Structures are given as structure tokens and as C-alpha cells.
Amino acid sequence: MKNSIKVERAKKNITQADLAKLSKVSRQTINAMELGKYVPSTVLALRLAHIFEVDVNQIFTLEDSDWD
Amino acid sequence: MKNSIKVERAKKNITQADLAKLSKVSRQTINAMELGKYVPSTVLALRLAHIFEVDVNQIFTLEDSDWD
């Protein structure tokens, strides 16, 4: 699964720490997520979409391998 | 977090078992999700949105308590 959190974050010009606070998770969670190290929970995905005022699908997109 | 999986499933007229196969999870996972017993992973949420041909936000919606 891909995500464009780093891009959305750049648009808003906020740091990983800022986003961590806004979305109420740890900074490491944001960092690892941006680096594709893991996939966030749906609640967190919805929170991020809400914060960035976009749709979930605009941030997170499935890849073929996500159907294995 | 609320979800309208049961409704979407009714629209397509498919069973929990059908949806389980389509989304490649167990029937119990679908069942528990519909009953609000747990929140699916983002990958599964995206898969379901894809299957129902709607946006993730159309199926899953945050509640106030999801920000605690």
C-alpha cells in the first residue's frame, strides 16, 4: 500500500511531530508510515484524511500485492 | 468507528461468505466487522471500498470517540 502523507504534510507545511500531535499518535508512527514500514489502522487513516481535508483514497492507494 | 458494510452488501445482494471470498479474509472477520467488534486494517478497508466501488469514507466514518 502506498501513501502520500509526506506530500500532504508538505502542502500544509507541518513536521512529522506536528502531524503526530494532530493525529494523536507517536512521531515514530508517522515516520515509519511515511517510510512505508507499516500500514496504519483504519482509524488513523481516517484521522489523517480528516486532518488533510481529503479523502482516504487520495492518501492511501492499494497495490497489486495488497491482494495476495 | 462506524461502517455500512451490511448495507453495501445488501445493495450488491451478497452474503458475508461471498464478501469474505472477494475480500480474501475469513467470514468471521466480515461478521465481526459488521457487528462492530473490531476495526479492519486499512488494506482491508481499501479492498472493501474497491469491491463496493465506493470511497472508503462512504463505508467507514469516524466517531467522536475515535479521537480519544
Add this chain to the structure above:
DNA sequence: CCTTTTAGACAAACAAACTTTACATTTAGT
């Protein structure tokens, strides 16, 4: 330069998602 902020990385521990198996209950068809 020097200092501070920001980002990347790793590990241990815990919480939550998900699977499997198995059984009980409801619903629908005949």
C-alpha cells in the same frame, strides 16, 4: 561553525487485527 530542529532507525513491549476451528442460532425454501 555551533545549535536546534527535523528526520531516520532500532529494539522491546504491549495492543489490536486477523485466522482457524468449531458450534449455536436464525432465516428461507420446499
Add this chain to the structure above:
DNA sequence: ACTAAATGTAAAGTTTGTTTGTCTAAAAGG
């Protein structure tokens, strides 16, 4: 009423998300 399909429930176990803490390294600014 009988049967089969669909749904609900539950325990045990594996995998994955998340936190906390710490450490390194790369920007950014004075």
C-alpha cells in the same frame, strides 16, 4: 416441520500496528 443456507459467537493463536525510549544524521538558522 424439515433442511440447508446464512449469521452470530467464542477460544486460542499468529501477525501486525503502536508506544516509548534512545541514538544517529541530515537540514536550517543564527
